[in-house]
Amino acid sequence: MTEEQGKFGFTEFAENWNGRLAMLGFVIGIATELITGQGILSQLGLM
Template sequence: MSSVGSKSEPTAVPNLERPKSGFNEYAERLNGRAAMVGFIIVVLIEFVTGKGVLAWLGLH
């Protein structure tokens, strides 16, 4: 018999994997996206300021 207020244990077991480290697909995808964002920012800085990034940073 089941009562209205009783709690039952979950029947599904979660599939937990160990976190990956080093070169893996997720890290490579994240690194590629960060590189694309960085490149766009550099192009925008050059477009807005009219100077290259090295000149903008005072290194040229």
């Protein structure tokens, strides 16, 4: 019998998606800074 692995927890599937979404968020953050001329913290009103 084959054992099915879940899609939750520290699996290769979850880690791949976590890395992809982190890279996407980083690129969006940099692009937003370039477009507005303000840092992310300034845009959120934290500075």
